[in-house]
Ligand code: 5GP
């Protein structure tokens with residue numbers, strides 16, 4: 348009989364028993380890392396090293412400029428030590444499937460994997476799957492583990508976890524900002540997390556190139572379907588024109604979503620023959636389900652996918668997927 352693992356979530360004691368049993372860990376963040384995947388991995392990694400465990404950090408892409416302030420970020424790389432014990436536990440943060448870790452991830456036996464996440468539609472790829480869809484960030488899933496292990500929350504841990512919250516709530520704006528999230532954030536500030544610094548790093552400090560690129564993308568945007576759908580694109584030529592790079596595209600999609608009357612927004616990033624699509628919803632259309640129709644995933648209100656083909660084809664496919672989800 349095929350083992351049914353769908354939607355099985357490991358309990359907190361099961362995960363903690365596994366963490367105690369292992370001596371060595373590799374914390375894995377997803378490609379194009381954000382403050383949640385990285386902050387969550389660093390938080391658990393810092394806590395485990397305090398228990399005398401050996402901890403490494405694997406992330407295929409370089410740490411983005413605005414996340415280098417995170418405690419421990421300098422230890423993150425795509426190098427994998429060649430003396431890892433065979434039972435090292437690979438801990439994946441903030442990803443629905445291991446493909447999100449990128450093609451440099453070596454093959455890893457399921458037996459040696461822990462999956463910590465809060466996405467809808469997580470494939471439960473781990474031996475243990477600590478997937479809590481009601482949590483606002485993967486970092487707050489980690490916070491549950493830290494609490495259960497009685498880890499004292501110092502400034503470094505508080506900074507990592509508050510960064511995950513501020514990243515995934517858009518600075519306490521999105522609908523996942525529950526009263527519990529605000530209470531926890533307050534506790535993290537009292538433990539030493541500097542909200543001003545995190546705000547400045549994540550939402551301020553804009554490069555001029557990013558602001559120019561935003562202007563270009565906004566001027567290319569199209570508002571269609573009676574104003575319910577707004578889409579735009581950025582491509583290599585626009586990056587060159589603005590002296591910008593891919594990191595400078597992060598903010599654009601948020602602006603498309605805030606337009607009055609818009610129910611769904613899409614940004615097509617056409618780089619190197621591949622199209623990365625970011626989708627956002629204002630709460631009626633499930634963009635995770637729309638992205639999943641095209642091989643992507645995410646959350647109800649924020650999702651993404653990669654499309655191989657022309658921009659016109661990508662636009663048609665995404666509009667059809669959104670329409671199928673009620674746009
Ligand atoms: P973003 O638009 O910021 O890149 O991604 C929005 C959300 O969708 C994030 O939660 C991210 O993890 C998820 N996401 C983005 N791209 C993909 C993808 O290709 N596959 C899956 N499964 N999730 C994605």
Ligand code: MN
Pocket residue numbers: 383384441465483484485515
């Ligand atoms: Mn997240």
